[in-house]
Amino acid sequence: MSTPAIPRRLPRAVREQQMLDAAVRVFSRRGYHAASMDEIAEQAGISKPMVYAYLGAKEELFVACLHREGTRLMEAVARIVEPDLPVDEQLWRGLRAFFAFVGAHRDGWSVLYRQARGQEPFAAEVAAMRGRLVEIVAGLLGRAVEAVGHRAARPADLTAMAYALVGVAESLADWVVEHTDEDPEVTATRMMNFVWLGADDLLRGRSWRPVS
Amino acid sequence: MSTPAIPRRLPRAVREQQMLDAAVRVFSRRGYHAASMDEIAEQAGISKPMVYAYLGAKEELFVACLHREGTRLMEAVARIVEPDLPVDEQLWRGLRAFFAFVGAHRDGWSVLYRQARGQEPFAAEVAAMRGRLVEIVAGLLGRAVEAVGHRAARPADLTAMAYALVGVAESLADWVVEHTDEDPEVTATRMMNFVWLGADDLLRGRSWRPVS
DNA sequence: CCGTAATGTTACGCGTGAGTAAGTTACCGT
DNA sequence: ACGGTAACTTACTCACGCGTAACATTACGG
Numbered sequence: 001m002s003t004p005a006i007p008r009r010l011p012r013a014v015r016e017q018q019m020l021d022a023a024v025r026v027f028s029r030r031g032y033h034a035a036s037m038d039e040i041a042e043q044a045g046i047s048k049p050m051v052y053a054y055l056g057a058k059e060e061l062f063v064a065c066l067h068r069e070g071t072r073l074m075e076a077v078a079r080i081v082e083p084d085l086p087v088d089e090q091l092w093r094g095l096r097a098f099f100a101f102v103g104a105h106r107d108g109w110s111v112l113y114r115q116a117r118g119q120e121p122f123a124a125e126v127a128a129m130r131g132r133l134v135e136i137v138a139g140l141l142g143r144a145v146e147a148v149g150h151r152a153a154r155p156a157d158l159t160a161m162a163y164a165l166v167g168v169a170e171s172l173a174d175w176v177v178e179h180t181d182e183d184p185e186v187t188a189t190r191m192m193n194f195v196w197l198g199a200d201d202l203l204r205g206r207s208w209r210p211v212s
Numbered sequence: 213m214s215t216p217a218i219p220r221r222l223p224r225a226v227r228e229q230q231m232l233d234a235a236v237r238v239f240s241r242r243g244y245h246a247a248s249m250d251e252i253a254e255q256a257g258i259s260k261p262m263v264y265a266y267l268g269a270k271e272e273l274f275v276a277c278l279h280r281e282g283t284r285l286m287e288a289v290a291r292i293v294e295p296d297l298p299v300d301e302q303l304w305r306g307l308r309a310f311f312a313f314v315g316a317h318r319d320g321w322s323v324l325y326r327q328a329r330g331q332e333p334f335a336a337e338v339a340a341m342r343g344r345l346v347e348i349v350a351g352l353l354g355r356a357v358e359a360v361g362h363r364a365a366r367p368a369d370l371t372a373m374a375y376a377l378v379g380v381a382e383s384l385a386d387w388v389v390e391h392t393d394e395d396p397e398v399t400a401t402r403m404m405n406f407v408w409l410g411a412d413d414l415l416r417g418r419s420w421r422p423v424s
Numbered sequence: 425c426c427g428t429a430a431t432g433t434t435a436c437g438c439g440t441g442a443g444t445a446a447g448t449t450a451c452c453g454t
Numbered sequence: 455a456c457g458g459t460a461a462c463t464t465a466c467t468c469a470c471g472c473g474t475a476a477c478a479t480t481a482c483g484g
Binding site: 160 | 245
Binding site for chain 1: 460461462463464
């Protein structure tokens with residue numbers, strides 16, 4: 001009648017995930033430099049050399065965090081969006097998935113966007129990811145313009161508009177992080193209203209879809 | 213006929229500005245932690261103990277940078293905006309001033325927004341500044357809604373909308389930083405079009421004001 | 425013209441935290 | 455049951471960079 005006594009030794013794959021969990025938590029709390037490898041190891045319930053053995057030095061570890069969180073985010077969104085839908089519907093779906101993800105992975109979001117964008121070795125990588133996203137959105141907008149039957153807009157105009165869209169999403173992601181109580185879906189609705197209709201219509205009381 | 217031989221010793225006020233200039237440059241390039249006091253001193257053309265004598269330890273120095281750049285930005289915008297103008301006109305003026313400032317002070321913007329928001333001792337202060345700005349914008353929107361003669365909107369709705377607006381501005385500030393060649397005024401126009409009209413109208417070819 | 429305060433320098437102490445060497449214990453296939 | 459390997463630890467080294475003590479020099483008011 002001895003409980004199987006959970007093994008003190010765990011397989012590598014499991015430990016790696018525990019380490020990444022701990023690292024994301026600590027990086028997001030302290031910031032890249034202030035975070036110490038010792039604290040990360042402690043949080044992971046393991047000793048420091050194991051972290052080095054499995055995930056390498058601090059920089060590599062941070063990149064691993066970035067990569068995991070970034071991939072998770074992209075997949076969460078990609079899973080939901082279906083091509084060949086009208087643009088507003090695609091936006092709506094993508095945004096719901098995005099805010100839901102941020103709401104459920106605050107620390108990951110913080111590492112990705114609050115930390116990495118400033119710290120020099122990583123800023124470039126995040127900028128690249130963001131750039132790809134902006135171009136995807138710009139492409140979407142381009143197709144939408146064609147569909148409505150207009151002359152093709154200048155690429156710079158579309159890219160700038162995509163920049164703005166992505167910016168709104170990032171900013172409202174902070175809103176989601178700060179307002180724990182509010183349903184991410186409500187935030188997605190707010191964004192759709194704002195972005196799709198514009199301030200002019202909005203101030204006049206119109207809405208793309210009611211907020212709640 | 214001896215040129216007055218610029219004095220090697222300079223008054224405190226001048227040195228302090230040189231130091232802050234150097235600090236902003238180095239902080240923006242390297243990030244808070246990676247920036248070394250030695251490099252800042254060297255960039256300022258002075259030795260390290262002088263920096264400590266005039267502006268204190270690293271944290272105090274960074275706060276001083278934050279404060280100077282933040283104040284400059286606020287003043288640049290406040291100087292332009294006049295109350296009692298219609299909301300869209302106020303937005304337009306404020307945005308022109310904002311993007312012009314960012315275009316002329318890239319490093320300052322980077323320190324303020326890319327660095328400070330992640331680094332723990334400072335994140336709170338920046339968040340507070342940003343929060344005040346959001347509330348100002350929200351107040352503006354509230355007055356606009358009343359002016360159009362609607363029932364007062366819920367505060368949370370206005371604040372969220374202000375969040376989104378500020379987010380667009382921040383994001384397009386990055387656009388300005390990256391596209392050195394483009395006139396900041398063009399960026400301000402892009403933002404007005406996007407924010408005021410919304411994607412729906414915009415994709416159909418309408419515009420608040422042509423881009424160029 | 426001289427003292428004194430402001431401006432400036434060189435050279436160092438010292439904590440902190442990244443990264444590692446060497447050794448130990450549990451697990452697992454044969 | 456018994457090698458061998460994967461999981462794990464303790465206990466260091468060492469560089470880096472913040473902050474300072476102690477000292478030098480120029481300006482300038484009285």
